[in-house]
Amino acid sequence: MRSRRKVEASPAEKAGRWADERFGPSGPMRNLLNKVFPDNWSFMLGEVALYSFIILLISGTYLTFFFDTSMTEVKYHGHYTPLDDVTMSRAYSSTLKLSFDVRGGLIIRQIHHWAALLFVAAMIVHMMRIFFTGAFRKPRETNWLIGSTLLLLGILEGFLGYSLPDDLMSGTGLRIAFSIILSIPVVGTWLAYAIFDGTFPGTEIIGRFYIVHVLLIPGIILALISVHLALVVKQKHTQFPGPGRTERNVIGERILPTYAAKAGGFFALVFGVLAVLGGLTQINPVWLWGPYTPSQVGAGSQPDFYMLFAEGSMRLFPSYETHFPGYTISSIFWPAVVLPGVLFTLILIYPFLEARLTRDRASHHLLQRPRDVPVRTALGAMALTFWVVLVASGSNDIISFKFAISLNATTWIGRILLILAPPIAYAITYRVCLGLQMHDREVLEHGIETGIIRRLPSGEFIEIHQPLGPVDDHGHGVLQYAGAPVPKKMNGFGDLGRKALGFFTPVEQTPANGHDRDGHGGEDKAKELTGGRR
Amino acid sequence: MTSSDGHHDEPVQPTDEQLAAMSQEQKMLAGAAAGGVHVIRREERFPTPGTKAEKRAERLVSSMFLLGALGALGFMVVYVAVPWRFHLGNNSYRFFTPLLGACMGIALFGIGAGAVLWAKKLMPEEIVVQERHDPASDAFDFQTTGATIVQGVEDTGIARRSMLRRSIGVGAGAVGLMALFPLGGLLRKPRGELFRTPWTAGVRLIQYDGRPVRPEDMQPGSLATVFPDVPGGLEDANAPTMLIRLRAGEKVTARNGQGDFMWGTYIAFSKICTHAGCPVSLYEQQSNRLLCPCHQSQFDVLLDGTPVFGPAARPLPQLPIDVDNEGYFVARSGYHEAVGPAFWERPN
Numbered sequence: 048m049r050s051r052r053k054v055e056a057s058p059a060e061k062a063g064r065w066a067d068e069r070f071g072p073s074g075p076m077r078n079l080l081n082k083v084f085p086d087n088w089s090f091m092l093g094e095v096a097l098y099s100f101i102i103l104l105i106s107g108t109y110l111t112f113f114f115d116t117s118m119t120e121v122k123y124h125g126h127y128t129p130l131d132d133v134t135m136s137r138a139y140s141s142t143l144k145l146s147f148d149v150r151g152g153l154i155i156r157q158i159h160h161w162a163a164l165l166f167v168a169a170m171i172v173h174m175m176r177i178f179f180t181g182a183f184r185k186p187r188e189t190n191w192l193i194g195s196t197l198l199l200l201g202i203l204e205g206f207l208g209y210s211l212p213d214d215l216m217s218g219t220g221l222r223i224a225f226s227i228i229l230s231i232p233v234v235g236t237w238l239a240y241a242i243f244d245g246t247f248p249g250t251e252i253i254g255r256f257y258i259v260h261v262l263l264i265p266g267i268i269l270a271l272i273s274v275h276l277a278l279v280v281k282q283k284h285t286q287f288p289g290p291g292r293t294e295r296n297v298i299g300e301r302i303l304p305t306y307a308a309k310a311g312g313f314f315a316l317v318f319g320v321l322a323v324l325g326g327l328t329q330i331n332p333v334w335l336w337g338p339y340t341p342s343q344v345g346a347g348s349q350p351d352f353y354m355l356f357a358e359g360s361m362r363l364f365p366s367y368e369t370h371f372p373g374y375t376i377s378s379i380f381w382p383a384v385v386l387p388g389v390l391f392t393l394i395l396i397y398p399f400l401e402a403r404l405t406r407d408r409a410s411h412h413l414l415q416r417p418r419d420v421p422v423r424t425a426l427g428a429m430a431l432t433f434w435v436v437l438v439a440s441g442s443n444d445i446i447s448f449k450f451a452i453s454l455n456a457t458t459w460i461g462r463i464l465l466i467l468a469p470p471i472a473y474a475i476t477y478r479v480c481l482g483l484q485m486h487d488r489e490v491l492e493h494g495i496e497t498g499i500i501r502r503l504p505s506g507e508f509i510e511i512h513q514p515l516g517p518v519d520d521h522g523h524g525v526l527q528y529a530g531a532p533v534p535k536k537m538n539g540f541g542d543l544g545r546k547a548l549g550f551f552t553p554v555e556q557t558p559a560n561g562h563d564r565d566g567h568g569g570e571d572k573a574k575e576l577t578g579g580r581r
Numbered sequence: 582m583t584s585s586d587g588h589h590d591e592p593v594q595p596t597d598e599q600l601a602a603m604s605q606e607q608k609m610l611a612g613a614a615a616g617g618v619h620v621i622r623r624e625e626r627f628p629t630p631g632t633k634a635e636k637r638a639e640r641l642v643s644s645m646f647l648l649g650a651l652g653a654l655g656f657m658v659v660y661v662a663v664p665w666r667f668h669l670g671n672n673s674y675r676f677f678t679p680l681l682g683a684c685m686g687i688a689l690f691g692i693g694a695g696a697v698l699w700a701k702k703l704m705p706e707e708i709v710v711q712e713r714h715d716p717a718s719d720a721f722d723f724q725t726t727g728a729t730i731v732q733g734v735e736d737t738g739i740a741r742r743s744m745l746r747r748s749i750g751v752g753a754g755a756v757g758l759m760a761l762f763p764l765g766g767l768l769r770k771p772r773g774e775l776f777r778t779p780w781t782a783g784v785r786l787i788q789y790d791g792r793p794v795r796p797e798d799m800q801p802g803s804l805a806t807v808f809p810d811v812p813g814g815l816e817d818a819n820a821p822t823m824l825i826r827l828r829a830g831e832k833v834t835a836r837n838g839q840g841d842f843m844w845g846t847y848i849a850f851s852k853i854c855t856h857a858g859c860p861v862s863l864y865e866q867q868s869n870r871l872l873c874p875c876h877q878s879q880f881d882v883l884l885d886g887t888p889v890f891g892p893a894a895r896p897l898p899q900l901p902i903d904v905d906n907e908g909y910f911v912a913r914s915g916y917h918e919a920v921g922p923a924f925w926e927r928p929n
């Protein structure tokens with residue numbers, strides 16, 4: 048009896064055999080499941096973007112069941128009575144239907160909108176993390192390019208979706224978009240006519256934007272995300288310097304079971320936050336704006352946050368129109384086409400620019416702390432400051448209104464800050480980086496300030512410093528800075544607890560002086576690692 | 582990867598007998614090691630099973646999952662039972678969407694927090710080291726792959742058969758070009774639409790409700806948005822026009838050739854901003870300024886619509902107006918220049 052039961056395979060084993068005999072996935076699948084994920088909070092930012100995108104796909108599909116892309120004019124007779132008998136496009140009336148005549152439709156629409164904002168925001172913050180820690184360096188330049196393209200596509204996708212309901216706000220955005228395309232020298236008129244099927248607004252634009260919004264760009268984004276993630280698996284994660292971490296390994300936890308549980312749970316948490324936002328915080332209440340008509344616009348009209356930089360640059364740019372005999376270059380060409388183009392080009396080429404200027408041809412898998420690369424950090428702060436000034440200027444009318452400042456004053460403040468603030472941010476960030484570096488060195492050399500004051504026999508007062516490790520004959524610490532955080536407070540030692548196992552006795556030597564990387568010393572390593580804790 | 586330390590990375594595959602004798606955990610560890618992944622620390626969170634602390638952790642996790650179930654249940658109840666239809670004057674529908682969001686949030690938070698806490702509190706604690714090799718392929722793979730590609734290309738003879746090389750270039754180029762041509766279906770030849778509006782001589786100025794405008798309809802210092810009284814005039818994107826009645830004593834410095842465009846103290850400008858095409862909607866009576874709410878360009882009415890602040894570069898085009906025999910406003914002609922934002926073909 049016992050032996051027979053042993054021979055019989057479990058259902059799971061049967062299923063495994065079935066798959067293995069047909070697809071032979073065992074080896075690659077095992078290696079994939081054993082992929083190691085370093086544990087650092089900042090590595091979740093990209094995940095937030097990924098999960099928002101999945102939520103966008105799910106909620107967006109639901110919306111397509113009800114949305115109508117036609118721009119045919121109809122009289123509204125739905126349940127939202129304040130707009131009863133108003134003439135509007137079918138696109139707008141189906142958005143109202145979605146919000147008022149579909150049970151639970153409104154929350155899905157609002158989740159979709161919030162998810163779009165979170166998608167772009169998470170990409171921006173993820174990109175900042177990648178930038179400031181140098182994760183874009185060789186061999187990951189390709190993923191930087193893909194990521195930057197995803198940001199650009201995400202912004203474009205967001206704008207297209209925002210344009211679909213054909214409400215007063217989105218129609219105004221479309222008209223500005225038409226004017227921006229129109230401003231491109233030589234081909235602008237033809238290009239704008241090709242996209243809008245003639246002059247603004249025409250009858251085709253929402254249908255065209257719709258198919259690009261629900262099929263073309265999501266498809267490209269999905270494909271790029273797949274390559275992005277495949278490259279992360281192939282190139283493996285970067286990691287922050289720390290105990291045992293070298294250029295030749297990744298330390299963390301595997302997919303099964305811990306990471307899968309954490310990531311799955313985190314997806315639910317992101318979804319939960321978006322559900323709460325979508326339910327409790329109203330977003331883009333198109334029924335309050337009313338249907339689009341070219342003669343009206345709302346006061347305080349502005350786009351979603353990711354378009355504010357372009358809006359701000361259009362507001363700040365001076366009235367500078369170029370005239371040739373018979374031809375004109377519109378003033379909005381510079382702030383709305385050239386400036387975003389230059390910004391994105393700079394973003395795209397940055398890894399190559401930095402590699403060339405620093406003559407750094409090596410592969411890097413250990414991340415840098417922003418303070419250790421002051422020039423890059425300062426450049427990043429400079430770029431962010433520029434962007435933030437543009438974003439704030441994109442809502443300078445609201446700022447003027449809320450703080451009772453003259454509109455002209457906020458415009459001029461924006462113009463001046465756009466020129467002055469980035470270099471100031473550069474200088475301040477650079478000094479802060481150097482200061483932080485010096486403090487790290489100081490603590491490594493002299494130890495942590497204990498707060499204990501001792502009076503010497505001579506009457507002199509000194510503060511006792513606790514060295515972090517062994518000291519030389521002069522009482523100076525011999526530990527070298529290794530790119531990892533240095534404890535700055537006595538209770539900072541406690542913080543190190545679990546994370547910094549073996550901090551003072553690295554379990555693995557750096558590649559420069561070590562060859563203790565063989566896979567057979569597992570037992571000894573484990574002892575050393577845990578030895579630091581017990 | 583150089584061969585000198587390459588042999589370290591080759592794990593010794595266990596024999597079939599050894600495999601059969603291994604426990605599940607040993608197999609898992611051996612498999613990981615075979616892929617260059619070394620579990621250097623693996624510890625149960627609660628080495629002694631059944632302690633109070635373990636049970637507490639387990640209860641915490643399962644209470645999270647149950648909270649999730651509760652949230653989901655709440656969602657379903659709200660979805661079915663809470664009034665959701667919009668009724669003017671009855672606010673009960675207002676609770677539907679927020680309640681759905683709260684319940685859905687609780688449901689997903691419960692599931693998410695449960696899963697994360699499970700991983701953090703109950704699953705074995707691991708420190709795993711994965712080897713990383715740079716460059717990713719060894720010399721053999723790199724050189725053989727390169728040779729395969731180069732040999733494959735060389736076998737086609739494309740390098741020495743220059744006629745073939747050129748003709749395939751011409752052929753593929755032509756096919757690529759052909760593929761672009763259907764895009765021509767998108768092209769629409771501009772036929773001067775950007776220069777035209779529906780305004781022509783004798784067309785009446787009507788309001789959005791279709792009523793024509795008489796001078797006595799307007800107070801001094803007021804603005805009305807007017808449209809041409811032609812079919813489609815209300816919807817035309819370039820037609821909206823602002824009719825302003827100035828107060829007594831206010832004098833407009835007319836631009837060149839526009840000295841007689843006004844009718845008494847009445848003046849009409851295109852409503853389409855010369856910056857990005859938004860409707861210039863805000864009229865500040867006291868200063869006689871028009872403000873575009875999109876990018877805050879400001880136009881001075883008394884300077885004949887000249888921009889005085891902000892990004893707009895050109896004055897608002899002025900519509901010459903008159904009053905017909907029946908006492909209604911009419912256009913004396915169309916606009917004398919293109920309305921709205923600038924474009925390439927626009928003469929100065």
